[in-house]
Amino acid sequence: MTAGTAAPVRHRSGRSGRRGGPVSAVVGVLGELLITVGVLLGLYVVWQLWWTDVQADREQTQILAELDAPTPDPADVAVQVRRDEPPVMEPPAFGEVFGTLHVPRWDDAVMPIAEGTDKRQILDKAMAGHYPETVMPGDVGNFALAGHRMTYGAIFHRAEELEIGDPIVVEAGDVWYVYRVDHMQAVKPDQVEAVAPVPWEPGVEPTERYLTLTTCHPIGLNSLQARFIVNAKLDYWLPVEDGTPPDLVGQTAPTDDGSA
Amino acid sequence: MYGALWRVLPGPAWLRVVLLLVLAAAVVLACFEWLFPVVAEYMPFNDPNVQTGADGALPAALAAAPGRLA
Numbered sequence: 001m002t003a004g005t006a007a008p009v010r011h012r013s014g015r016s017g018r019r020g021g022p023v024s025a026v027v028g029v030l031g032e033l034l035i036t037v038g039v040l041l042g043l044y045v046v047w048q049l050w051w052t053d054v055q056a057d058r059e060q061t062q063i064l065a066e067l068d069a070p071t072p073d074p075a076d077v078a079v080q081v082r083r084d085e086p087p088v089m090e091p092p093a094f095g096e097v098f099g100t101l102h103v104p105r106w107d108d109a110v111m112p113i114a115e116g117t118d119k120r121q122i123l124d125k126a127m128a129g130h131y132p133e134t135v136m137p138g139d140v141g142n143f144a145l146a147g148h149r150m151t152y153g154a155i156f157h158r159a160e161e162l163e164i165g166d167p168i169v170v171e172a173g174d175v176w177y178v179y180r181v182d183h184m185q186a187v188k189p190d191q192v193e194a195v196a197p198v199p200w201e202p203g204v205e206p207t208e209r210y211l212t213l214t215t216c217h218p219i220g221l222n223s224l225q226a227r228f229i230v231n232a233k234l235d236y237w238l239p240v241e242d243g244t245p246p247d248l249v250g251q252t253a254p255t256d257d258g259s260a
Numbered sequence: 261m262y263g264a265l266w267r268v269l270p271g272p273a274w275l276r277v278v279l280l281l282v283l284a285a286a287v288v289l290a291c292f293e294w295l296f297p298v299v300a301e302y303m304p305f306n307d308p309n310v311q312t313g314a315d316g317a318l319p320a321a322l323a324a325a326p327g328r329l330a
Contacts, residue, residue: 043296
């Protein structure tokens, strides 16, 4: 290596400066090790920033194909929506994919929803993970979901682009639930009151039906700084067999119960 | 280190280059499929959950902690 040859001749002393001497051999191996570590770190960055997205998108596509969930159909928009008490499905087993999340604001993105917030098994597959401690969609309380802001499919990448009043639609148990964004906030990672039955008011008995999205904040590779929280409230629901929720195809839902 | 590897490999130079490329590809594959996912578990990146415990679970008595972080 260059360590031996680069040294000026007059500075050579003893065996250490000789090409192939023990010190230069050690320095040479050390240099090669450092180069190897550098290459591996670079590879890790490539893997984290690029390959996890490729892999997660692939897995998400496969999960959605297997799920065979109802898709929005502009030709079959529901003429009636309901604002009475919605049906609520039983909590599924951990890891089970039980529904889909539709966000029109994010170019009509569709994401699978699975039970649990485990990184490897759920979130890293570009799925939204349901906090098992929170209620199921449509129920009184807070239906809370976690998702990646960056890498692994980055399903909640555009969380901050949401606006108050935007629809967030959950399909689960053959029911469409249409929630509307009513609050957004960045918090510290341990501020679990964001997913309390009444968001931000832990200990209060809920009377309304909420949805909460939690994701990383700010965008970047960090889990220590903050979380971005989107809170929404249930607007209306309808059985899947009644058609597509108007909000999923850019239409406005009738405001009064049943008066389409 | 790499000099020794070069000397250990058999065959003419072109074959050694091919073998080295195959080895490098194997190392990258092992990293992407096995090493990096394991390492990522311990990195403070990409955790979108809100939580307090190290186990990732929400505190059981979430509802019983009014104003804890208000």
